[in-house]
Amino acid sequence: MKRAFVAAAVVAGVGAGLVRRLRSRAASRQDDLSRWLVVTVNVPPERFGETPEPLARLKDHIEIRTAPAPGGKGTELAARLCGNGRTGGTGPIARLSGNDPRQPVREALREAKSLIETGEIMKPDAPPTTRSTPGGKLVGLVTRRASGEGRL
């Protein structure tokens, strides 16, 4: 009984946190699609080559720019949606269902950074788990979105 309560509370806690996060963004949603999403790559600008593949794939929907990072921190690599790339939902439902157009941009930026820095994109272990439970499914949904979510 107690255990079930604690488990439910944990799941509810994660869920509530997520909803709060998603909602708190709602107010500033308006300009979100035009905002630059940025990662800093630990490579000096002079050694920064072609636009790496994960971003090149999105080239019809995004613009890209680079700038030297201050303090020798490498190169700032930025991308933002442009033209018809800027359509689509950005609310909690779009984000949870993987239809927010910023998600592939974030993911591509992260992948590009990792490829340039390390030569690979680290993959999670597979399969993620061997058991299916309601709490686990919620975590699974969140992790499926996690590489395209968060703050860039």
Place this chain on the structure above:
Amino acid sequence: MKALCWEGVNELSVEDVPDPELRNDQDVIVKVSAGTTCGSDLHLIGGYIPAMRAGDVIGHEFLGEIVEVGPGVRRHKVGDRVVVCSFVGCGRCWYCANDLWSLCDNSNTNPGITQAMWGYEPGAVFGYSHAMGGLRGSHAEYVRVPFADYGAFPVPDEVDDVSALFASDSAPTGWMGADLGGVRPGDVVAVWGCGAVGQMAARAAMLLGAERVVCIDRFPERLAMTRQHIGAETIDYTETDVGAELRELTGGRGPDVCIEAVGMEAHGTGPDYAYDQAKQQLRLHTDRPTAVREAIYSCRKGGSVFVLGVFGGAVDKFPLGALMNKGLTLRGAQMHGQRYIPMLLDRIAKGELSTRHLATHEMSLDEAPTAYDMFKHKKDGCVRAVIRPGGAAA
């Protein structure tokens, strides 16, 4: 293969799970010869770390033999005996390049979760929830080790498995607390918690030149072990007033450096403990910062407090006024193990750092749920249970 799985809050069981595979060129597969229970696992088991799924393999402090090597691995070969850092670092992002390995930008494949919780994501750690990367843990026959050139370290021949095992997580964690806490020759250092992490922090403080090290806990066997094997003085916080004791020991000044090695499930004696516990049970706050509060309160003016204990979210009644008005430096971190592991193995080999005594129990993988039960409830004097997936050593 067999592995120890988290099945729900306070539920562990040994299950059959698929063998790990090389997923990236820079991976190796390690056949685990020994792993150990860590205080961090207790927070997972207790349900205080979000984003666990039933069936997740736990364990992150381990040593073993490399049995498979990806084509991108340069520094290791099949057959090497290695100790593996609990945190995974790519070695080439700005954080890894600056020796802040647990902050690696490229190892956490689920960055969105902890970015939402904390603003930015830490790197991945083995067997420690999908928020912390979702990697399978090491209480298993085999484990995949990504970025192995940076996270796996050869063990000197003269160091036995159990001694080397603690160079994976607890020893570098303790060392980091003393090092980044800024311990200097002549300092008086206080350490909260006499688990493996606290003991290692105390020993590190001594090796960095501290003149006096005082460790605080309530379990007599842990206090005795800390006196005997680490050589620190001890205080039983259930027997005395810790603050008054520390003032008496430090000429009224208070310790120069305070290291907290207790974490979010701290135990306490006063009414604030009952309050914290009630709020945590109701999930009104996630962590019990009893020892952090005491460390901040006891620390000398202008001193430094390092939080090694794991915390997950927000805490209540945090003494911000004491921190600000006393001019303290507060710092914390998940362990930057890669920075210290070779040096620690070297010190273990030279006999400067003793770790073997931490292994109070050795058990097989089948007995792992019992091992965790003993460790959680500190039964039979358990400080660390060593789990041997290949069966207990001869």
